[in-house]
Amino acid sequence: WTFGGGTRLVVDLGHVPPLLTVLSPSMKELQQGKATLMCVANKGFPSDWTLSWEVVGSSSSSWEESRSPGVLQKxxxxxxSSTLRLSADQWEKVTCQAKRGSKDPVLETFRRDQCSQS
Known part of the structure; x- marks a missing residue:
């Protein structure tokens, strides 16, 4: 931010790991044999965190993922966010991972048997 006659304030937040949440597929979608899961990463800094998925019980050729760019909040x-699409019955658990450089990754895991609890 710049104030008045050019006084500049720089706030260095350093390294802030995002908070991860994995959103489950809908029951209607599961009944159709499909599963779409979303990983939402909130309140991370800086913008160069990357999201990826690890899927247990399925090969990477049987699922697809898409990612959104980082959005600066107020x-x-x-x-x-990252979206994972796969067959409803070809996975046991998924893990969303946020990683930045050599820092320890942030992980959030969701198991298929949690879907029946929704």
């Missing part, structure tokens, strides 16, 4: 932190 609080100066970033949010991202």
């Amino acid at each position: 609080d100066g932190l970033y949010s991202w």
Whole structure:
């Protein structure tokens, strides 16, 4: 931010790991034999965190993923999302991973048997 006659304020937030949430597929979709899961990463900094998926019980050729770019929020932190689409019965658990450089990744796991609890 720049104020008045050019005084500049720089806020260095350093390294802020995002909070991950995996959203489950809908029951209607599961009944159709499909599953779409979304990983939402909130309040991370800086913007160069990457999201990826690990799927247990399925090969990477049987699922697809898409990612959104980081979106700067009003609080100066970033949010991202990644969507995973796969067959409803060809996975046991999925893990969404947020990674930045050599830092330890942030992980959130969702198991298929959690779908029946929805």
